[in-house]
Amino acid sequence: MPKQAHMADLQAEAAVANLMDALDNRPATHTFKVELICIVDTCNSGMFVSRTHKNNIVLPSFVGFHWAKRAFEWNYLRQYR
Numbered sequence: 001m002p003k004q005a006h007m008a009d010l011q012a013e014a015a016v017a018n019l020m021d022a023l024d025n026r027p028a029t030h031t032f033k034v035e036l037i038c039i040v041d042t043c044n045s046g047m048f049v050s051r052t053h054k055n056n057i058v059l060p061s062f063v064g065f066h067w068a069k070r071a072f073e074w075n076y077l078r079q080y081r
Contacts, residue, residue: 013030013032014032017030043066045061045065046068047059
């Protein structure tokens with residue numbers, strides 16, 4: 001499995017749903033899908049990579065991916081600052 005916060009988010013959602021089921025005396029049936037979604041940043045460019053059970057996508061290096069990752073990181077991290 002990819003070692004990403006995205007995967008931890010998917011696992012946490014399934015864990016909470018299963019905990020809620022257990023507290024209501026229902027069987028735990030929630031799972032998560034293993035997937036990789038990322039932009040590999042090279043400081044002046046970036047490549048988009050997505051791997052799921054259905055497909056694998058790798059887009060060529062493009063400066064726009066670098067700026068997209070910077071914008072995503074700024075938006076995601078601002079809630080923790």
